[in-house]
Amino acid sequence: MTGTHQSAALVLFGVFVVVTLAIATWAGRERRGSAEEFYAGGRLFSPLENGFAIAGDYMSAASFLGISGLIALYGYDGMLYSVGFLVAWLVVLFLVAELVRNCGRFTLADVLVARLRERPVRIASGISSVTVSVLYLVAQMVGAGSLVALLLGGTGDRARGWTVVGVGALMVLYVTLGGMRATTWIQIVKAVLLMGGTITLTVLVLVRFHGDLSALLTTAADRSGHGRDFLAPGLKYGRDLTSRLDFVSLGLALVLGTAGLPHILARFYTVPTARAARRSAVWAIGLIGGFYLMTIVLGFGAAAVLGGDAVRAAGSAGNTAVPLLSLDLGGGAGSTGGTILFAVVAAVAFATILAVVAGVTLASSASVAHDLYASLSRRGARGPHGEVAIARLAAAGTGAVAIGLGLLAQHLNVAFLVGLAFAVAASANLPVLLYTLFWRRFTTRGAVWSVYGGLVPAVLLVVLSPVVSGAPGAIFPGLDFALFPLENPGLVSVPAGFLAGWLGTRLSPRPADPAAHAETEVRALTGAGAA
Amino acid sequence: MDESDGRAAVTVRQKGGRRAGTPGETVRRATASPQAAPVRDAAGIYHEVHRSPAFREVRRRYRRFAFPATAAFLGWYLAYVLAATLAPGLMARPVAGAVNVAMVAGLAQFASTFLLTWAYARHARLRRDPAALELRWAVTLGTLPAARPEPLALPAAPRAAAPGRDGLR
Numbered sequence: 172m173t174g175t176h177q178s179a180a181l182v183l184f185g186v187f188v189v190v191t192l193a194i195a196t197w198a199g200r201e202r203r204g205s206a207e208e209f210y211a212g213g214r215l216f217s218p219l220e221n222g223f224a225i226a227g228d229y230m231s232a233a234s235f236l237g238i239s240g241l242i243a244l245y246g247y248d249g250m251l252y253s254v255g256f257l258v259a260w261l262v263v264l265f266l267v268a269e270l271v272r273n274c275g276r277f278t279l280a281d282v283l284v285a286r287l288r289e290r291p292v293r294i295a296s297g298i299s300s301v302t303v304s305v306l307y308l309v310a311q312m313v314g315a316g317s318l319v320a321l322l323l324g325g326t327g328d329r330a331r332g333w334t335v336v337g338v339g340a341l342m343v344l345y346v347t348l349g350g351m352r353a354t355t356w357i358q359i360v361k362a363v364l365l366m367g368g369t370i371t372l373t374v375l376v377l378v379r380f381h382g383d384l385s386a387l388l389t390t391a392a393d394r395s396g397h398g399r400d401f402l403a404p405g406l407k408y409g410r411d412l413t414s415r416l417d418f419v420s421l422g423l424a425l426v427l428g429t430a431g432l433p434h435i436l437a438r439f440y441t442v443p444t445a446r447a448a449r450r451s452a453v454w455a456i457g458l459i460g461g462f463y464l465m466t467i468v469l470g471f472g473a474a475a476v477l478g479g480d481a482v483r484a485a486g487s488a489g490n491t492a493v494p495l496l497s498l499d500l501g502g503g504a505g506s507t508g509g510t511i512l513f514a515v516v517a518a519v520a521f522a523t524i525l526a527v528v529a530g531v532t533l534a535s536s537a538s539v540a541h542d543l544y545a546s547l548s549r550r551g552a553r554g555p556h557g558e559v560a561i562a563r564l565a566a567a568g569t570g571a572v573a574i575g576l577g578l579l580a581q582h583l584n585v586a587f588l589v590g591l592a593f594a595v596a597a598s599a600n601l602p603v604l605l606y607t608l609f610w611r612r613f614t615t616r617g618a619v620w621s622v623y624g625g626l627v628p629a630v631l632l633v634v635l636s637p638v639v640s641g642a643p644g645a646i647f648p649g650l651d652f653a654l655f656p657l658e659n660p661g662l663v664s665v666p667a668g669f670l671a672g673w674l675g676t677r678l679s680p681r682p683a684d685p686a687a688h689a690e691t692e693v694r695a696l697t698g699a700g701a702a
Numbered sequence: 703m704d705e706s707d708g709r710a711a712v713t714v715r716q717k718g719g720r721r722a723g724t725p726g727e728t729v730r731r732a733t734a735s736p737q738a739a740p741v742r743d744a745a746g747i748y749h750e751v752h753r754s755p756a757f758r759e760v761r762r763r764y765r766r767f768a769f770p771a772t773a774a775f776l777g778w779y780l781a782y783v784l785a786a787t788l789a790p791g792l793m794a795r796p797v798a799g800a801v802n803v804a805m806v807a808g809l810a811q812f813a814s815t816f817l818l819t820w821a822y823a824r825h826a827r828l829r830r831d832p833a834a835l836e837l838r839w840a841v842t843l844g845t846l847p848a849a850r851p852e853p854l855a856l857p858a859a860p861r862a863a864a865p866g867r868d869g870l871r
Contacts, residue, residue: 247804251783254811258779261818265768269826385799392800403794403804404786415787422783426776446831449823456819460812467808686745689752696760697834699751699841700744 179514184521187364188341191525194356195349209559210277210537211440212351214702218447220359222454225438227358229256229429229455230365230462231307231527232314235520237585238463239496240489242470243482246391246401248408249470251418252590253463255425260459262430262601264452270608270695272439272448276702278534279436279600280542283607285694286687288615290546295622297542299599300433302626303592304535305572307432308528310588312338312577315524317490317585318517332578339574342528346536346566350559354529355441361526366462368519371512372493373465375500376472387468391475401474413656421590424661428593431600434534445698469493476500488584494520528573532566539565580646583638590659591633598625598664602672608695610676612683617676624671625664632660747844747854751837755859760833767825775818782807833860 207213216224234256241249275281280296312335319334345353380387392401400406408418429435439448473482473492476499485491494516498504501512540562580588603621606613632655633639639646641653657663676683694700751757786793786804793804836857844854 247786247808250808251786254779254782254808258775258811258815261775261815262772264819264822265772385801388800388805399794402800402802403790405790408787409790418787419783422779426779446826449826453819453823456815460816464812686749690745690748692761693748693751693757693837693841696764697751697757697837697841699748699838700845 179510180517183514183518187518187522188525191345191357191360191522192348194360195345195353197349198353198356199349206277206541206559208352209350209562210437210533210541212355214441214443216355216441216451218442218450219454220355221438221442221447221451222458223362224355224358224441225435225451225455226458226462227360227362227365227526228434228438228530229459230362230523231585231589232311232318232520232524233585233589234462234466235365235369235523236314236318236490236493237488237587237589238466239470239473240482240486240492241407241584241587242467243395243473243477243492244479244489245407246395246397246471246474247404248406248418250467251408251422252425253467255422256429257456257460257463259426259429260452260456262427263435264449264456266605266608267430267436268439268448268452269445271436271604272442272445273695273698273701274608274691275436275440277437277440277541278537279431279433279604280538283603283618286607286684286691287613287618292615292618292622293542293546295619296600296603297538297546299595299622299626300538300542301535301569302630303431303596303600304433304531304538305569305576306592306595307434307531307589308535308569308573309576309580310585310592311524311528311531312573313580313583313588314490314585315521316577316581317486317488318494318520318524320486331581335574335577338525338528339570339577341525342532343567343570345525345529346533347563351437351441351533354526354533355438357526357529361522362458364519365523366458368516369462369465369469372472372497372500372516373468375512376468376476376496379472379476379500387471387475391471394477395474395479397479416662417657417659420594420657420659420662423665424590424594424597424659427597427601427661427665429596431596431604432593433538433596433600434531437534437537438530440702445701469496472496488582488587490585532569532573535569536562536565539569582644583646587638587658591638594633594659594661594664595626595629597661598629598668599623600625601665602668606672606676607691611685611688612676613672613688614676614679614681614683616679617672617674620675621668621672624675625668628667629660629664632657632664636660744845747841750854751841751844751856754837754856756833756857757837759859760830760837763829763833764826767822767829771818771822775814778814779811782811833857 234252238249238252238256241252243249271282274285278296279300280293283292283296315338316331316335320328320331345357376387380390388402392399395401397406408414408421439451442448442451470492473496477492477495481495482489482492485495494513497516498509498513501509503509540558544561544565545558599622602625603618606617606621635653635655636658637645637653637656638658639653640648641651642648645653785807793802793807795803797803797806840854840856
């Protein structure tokens with residue numbers, strides 16, 4: 172990339188950072204201290220605002236860079252991400268959004284302890300929520316790193332590292348300065364920017380092919396180097412039984428994971444009622460669905476315009492396909508249009524990463540302060556102000572951990588890393604949440620077993636998978652302790668989480684408290700006594 | 703959509719623990735002496751509401767929509783994923799031009815998601831929201847300490863398509 176590209180993109184990105192920092196300071200003024208304010212932004216956002224913020228939280232760099240890149244490389248198999256990420260929202264809308272809004276206050280654990288014993292359940296759910304958040308953060312950090320590497324060309328290794336550190340530092344700043352109110356506004360700004368950028372690129376791709384989708388697909392197939400196979404399933408996940416099982420495993424994790432993501436659940440606490448939570452989910456589904464439809468066009472567009480070899484050459488994981496596509500659509504390298512469009516897309520991608528990272532960090536710090544610290548600290552709760560101070564510290568700690576892991580995982584595909592976070596969320600968080608809301612006999616032991624019974628297998632299977640060792644693209648390619656053949660653990664760990672919850676409940680020394688269940692059910696469906 | 707949104711119903715906030723009964727400053731007089739034995743505690747009220755036909759109807763309506771719809775879209779999604787793994791030949795069959803069965807199925811997933819979202823939102827708005835709001839009022843009024851001695855004004859179970867709104871006024 173030339174110096175003009177770099178400086179144009181950096182200027183635009185600098186503007187975004189300044190604007191969002193201004194938002195964070197403005198949102199955080201005179202409001203420090205209250206937990207209601209820090210975790211839930213005062214709970215007075217409108218469904219439309221929250222819908223955009225949810226979309227902003229959800230449409231991560233994984234979606235924008237990763238999915239389009241996977242489609243550009245593997246054609247149809249990349250589309251599974253788009254479909255899975257969207258269909259997952261029906262689980263959220265039908266089973267989770269309204270009920271969680273009615274029963275909870277700040278975190279997932281708040282819903283669970285409405286009818287279960289507080290301390291063990293809070294600790295378990297806090298640990299799993301932090302794990303999911305950190306995995307998700309790593310994915311975003313890797314996205315930021317590969318974007319910078321693309322901007323600075325082949326010499327970007329140090330710059331990559333510094334970007335990861337810089338993104339981490341900024342997100343901690345946003346969260347500590349402005350809490351949920353600032354984070355929400357940043358998500359809204361980012362969602363608008365991202366939708367704008369995606370619509371522009373999609374229109375340009377369609378104009379290039381004169382609106383003929385069939386021609387777009389045919390050209391993509393021809394130039395991908397795979398021919399017609401490019402448009403059918405099987406390129407990435409069809410070689411053998413293992414890779415087919417991987418496909419099913421990923422599909423399961425995607426569709427069930429969203430409803431267990433702590434930062435998505437936290438978004439429903441920022442609106443006043445369950446009805447508003449439902450309407451924000453409906454808004455979000457509209458925005459997210461439109462966005463994922465466009466990522467499909469962009470993915471096939473990148474294959475058709477650039478060709479499969481060019482995409483692979485720029486980065487084996489495909490994360491850089493969309494920025495390259497924008498350069499070409501604007502008029503090619505060296506042209507003014509190409510420079511501007513490339514800069515805009517790179518800046519939007521940065522903005523996306525920053526905003527998502529801020530949202531996830533906030534959710535993670537809430538889990539640390541509100542669930543883990545409040546349960547583990549011997550001195551007990553020192554009031555909401557002490558808790559918010561802990562949450563700010565936790566945000567810094569989460570940032571540090573994510574930076575460290577982000578530096579380690581640099582060359583993995585972003586969408587794939589997010590798939591792992593989804594698998595852990597689907598295994599550890601979703602079973603316990605659904606059991607709590609819908610199963611009358613569910614007990615505290617069932618909840619604790621369900622969380623650990625999903626979390627431990629999921630994490631263990633990732634460690635033992637070819638992602639970490641034993642394969643050429645692994646984190647530790649030199650070592651080989653890959654005992655588990657699948658890259659995504661969902662196929663095993665999600666049923667394990669549900670099974671452990673059922674087993675724990677059956678083997679409970681005490682039966683469930685019917686009064687607590689009755690209260691939870693009434694509150695969940697009517698909104699009585701909601702925070 | 704209308705903007706009423708139930709915001710008016712958030713007047714009573716429950717701070718802290720899960721047992722309702724300290725509704726902010728609304729009834730300062732009564733909360734000042736919490737040890738005065740109430741006729742019926744919050745748990746009792748929730749229990750009573752839980753058994754009432756009005757609540758059962760709301761729950762039935764929610765479950766009758768949400769559970770089958772969840773089963774349907776999960777089944778349809780799993781069929782889509784499994785078809786890609788088990789029957790790639792079928793998925794690769796061309797439909798029109800470069801568009802094959804797999805593409806059509808993927809886009810149909812988008813379409814069905816939008817359709818179900820619309821159907822759920824409509825069902826909840828028309829069939830569930832009014833009745834749920836009535837129950838919320840009944841619980842809220844019932845858990846106000848001053849109201850405890852009086853019998854709970856539970857609305858009748860909604861029967862018609864548009865449930866009556868005058869159950870507790």
